[in-house]
Amino acid sequence: MSTQSAVDDDLFRKVALVVGFLAIAGSALAARANPATGYELSLYTMTSPFVWAGLVVALAVALAVAFVPSSGTSHTRGTQALALVLGGVVMVVFAGLPIIRGYRFYGHHDALTHLGWARAISEGTIVPFDLFYPGIHTVTVLINSALGIPLSRSLLFVVLISVLVFCVFVPLCVGTITQSQQAAAIAAFSAFLLLPITTISMYLQAHAMSQAVLFSALLFYLFVKYLRVDRTSASVSAIGVLFALTATATVVYHPQLVAHLIAVFIGISVVQYVARRFWSRGRIAGQTPMYSVTLFFIALFLVWTANHGFFSGMLEYFFESVIEYFFERGSGGEETIATQGTSLASLGGGLLEIFLKLFFPQLMFSLLAGGLALAAVVFRRSPYVSSIRAETTYFVTALVALVPLFLIYFAASGATMYFRVMGLMMVFVTILGSLVIYGLSTRYANRRQQSPSTSRPLLAAGFAVLLTLSLVAIFPSPYIYNASPHVSDAQMDGYGTAFETQADDVGFIGLRDGPNRFDDAINGNAERMHLHEGPPEEGLNSRLAEQYDGDRYLVLTQADRERETIAYGELRYSEAEFDSIATQPRVDRVQSNGEFELYWIRGNDNRN
Known part of the structure; x- marks a missing residue:
């Protein structure tokens, strides 16, 4: 391509980005100019069409610039980074619509209780350590004190910050693993799907476990960085200190998440031990061991829960639930599913319909992650499989380690908390799915000796479809036979x-x-x-x-x-x-x- 064509192409991409940023600015202004005047059953239908039009235009520009390559590589890298920023701003506006549109509060049930606890901490009637998971409440009070924003609005900002953390550190995690900006771009739009949010035990509203799971993306980014620490230079590294501090913040956000992470890191430690014993020259054997980190998580969990009786109460509850399920013909998650199916049938819907509305993007990414794990077993001698990075093994191990917890929760009568485990699993699925998509797209281009111009537009189209299907079900609405928790x-x-x-x-x-x-x-x-x-x-x-x-x-x-x-x-x-x-x-x-x-x-x- 001529130099003039390259200049024109780069100019077109820059103009498109300007249009995209103007569209998202107009969308935010339109949302702000049309605040909620009363209860809104659906945020989607009650928000101005101009808002959605601006979001769609901005997201389309972000996808096109991020995945449709230009003639100049250096220019592409710069505009692609701006496209990711544009996509991130779209997600901030989307997730922040309750704030922008002036909602008094957004969230029922647990969210209202969390608001009350934040109010009690602010008024001094309780102290943070009286709560089992005071993370979101103390951050809410901090925002309220520092910025003078009402507590109900400050708590909405805490929810928004957790989304921002997830959307930033998932691509950083994948970029660190692959050292590829294209992989980071794929991971960014994968993160924008918000796969951990299912509106069943995982919500885009004040809910300690939901914010903790989204916050865990920072922990896994530091985990990937920690694996690369040079152990010969210092006994204590800056990344190690940050990792410990983030782990401590995680237990404050929700100890239940730490209990799940203990299973994850025990599984990773076992993999590392086996690799060091039998494949001492392999990639895993050369990475920083996670034994001390696993012990730190266990100690952190035991110390925090010692005064709350959580550990003994949790074990007793699940032990009794499993005994009841297997020996007394108790009912667990299948009873809840059957009940919901009956209710949906009464409304003219069905389980398959609601499953596809809620979980189709999760299903697609789960198939990608599952296919990767299966390929690693069946085609383990393949050069492509042997080139898979060690971190991929760790994340697959994390999924395997969480399966027993998922089944135990599923067996617990009257509970839907297995969706909390699923939410954490979706963090790993998002990362693994991004790695698979990057690997397949690169392999496809290399095998056919084609430029990325053939496969990358398909990525843009695929993400456009998945983003639409995912984001339309993030906020509760009649579309998923639910009502908005707008207060x-x-x-x-x-x-x-x-x-x-x-x-x-x-x-x-x-x-x-x-x-x-x-x-x-x-x-x-x-x-x-x-x-x-x-x-x-x-x-x-x-x-x-x-x-x-x-x-x-x-x-x-x-x-x-x-x-x-x-x-x-x-x-x-x-x-x-x-x-x-x-x-x-x-x-x-x-x-x-x-x-x-x-x-x-x-x-x-x-x-x-």
């Missing part, structure tokens, strides 16, 4: 007023544990609130006053109504039931602000 100003203020004016000895009734969690969020309870009740099994239109001996408050919000009637298709509560509340005898509305209604139910012992 509006009216909803939070309504609960605040209700708790402040609550009569003595009169409890609350609310749907799906709502009053308990909002009680945590507003009052900063040291222990989770379990005093408030749910509606009777007969439903909301069952003459509520006759179902209770004493007086009760009944809370109904706009979020409750839209969740039950639209997202859940009146599976449990119908529109008619909601409408019947106002006309029932001995049920009086005492508070309303448009999105929050509080009713006084005069029970059987108070018929006046």
Whole structure:
């Protein structure tokens, strides 16, 4: 290609990047100019189409510039790096939409309890060490104190920071392993898929385990760097110190993650020991051993959990669950799956449909990682397999080590925490999948003696499809038969007023544990609130006053109504039931602000 053509090509790429950055800036401004005015059932449908158009344009530019090669290698490297920055900014805007659009808070259930604990730490009613995993709460208070941002908004920033950590350190990890910018680019867009987030026990909202798993990408980057430490230069390295500090931060974020990592590093240590004993001249034998790191993780976990009774309680719980599952014909994860399948069938959906919506990108990357592991066993004498880097063996070992934990969680009755193990597994799958894609694309070009111009546009198209399928299911919405956990100003203020004016000895009734969690969020309870009740099994239109001996408050919000009637298709509560509340005898509305209604139910012992 002529010099003039190369200059034109480089100019075109730069102009495209300018268009991409302008598009993402316009998208953020459009989102900011159209804040939420009330509860939003779906962040996707209630966000302006101009926002999504800007995100799509910016992401398309990032993919095209990152993977479609130009005539000049030096220019390509520079513009490709800018394309990765552009893609990262797209992810920041996407993940930060609840912040940009002015949400009061985003997250129900555990997220509301975490907000309350952060509030309690800020007010001094509890200290961080009273909590089992005070990581996200202390960071929230730090942001609140340093920047003056409200606690509810500061906690949303903690969630956003964890996404940023994951999207930065996954490509850095792969780039360190391969020493290839192209591999790092593939890993960056793989990270943008956010495979650990499944909306089942792993969320893009305040949830300690979710943030800990995303944060672990930094730990694995330091792990890869630690393997390359020159052990002859110093007994203690800077990377080793950073690795220890990050491990300590991980246990503060969530000790359960550290318990899983212990299994991972024990597996890696075993692999290293076997390699050193039988293949002393191999690549693994020449790397820094992880024995001391594994012992450090074990000691760290035991010291942190000693005062919380977590270790003994966890072992007892899982031991009893496994015994029940195998010897008493108990039911574990399959019962949950069957129940969800029945509910989906009632809504006109099915398990296959929801599986593909939630897990198709995870399935594709899992097949790539599984294919790599299978190839290493079946074709172990192949020159291609023998050239696979040692770190690949470690990450495959990590997946194998986590399988027993996944099965134990699956056997535990009434639990979906096996998706937490799956979330951690997806971190390794993201890295392995990136390495496989890089290896296959490079091998394809080399075998056919072709330039990258043939295979890389296919990568761009493939990632465009996977990113669309993945990101459309990151936030809960009716698309996945769920409702947004958006907490509006009216909803939070309504609960605040209700708790402040609550009569003595009169409890609350609310749907799906709502009053308990909002009680945590507003009052900063040291222990989770379990005093408030749910509606009777007969439903909301069952003459509520006759179902209770004493007086009760009944809370109904706009979020409750839209969740039950639209997202859940009146599976449990119908529109008619909601409408019947106002006309029932001995049920009086005492508070309303448009999105929050509080009713006084005069029970059987108070018929006046």
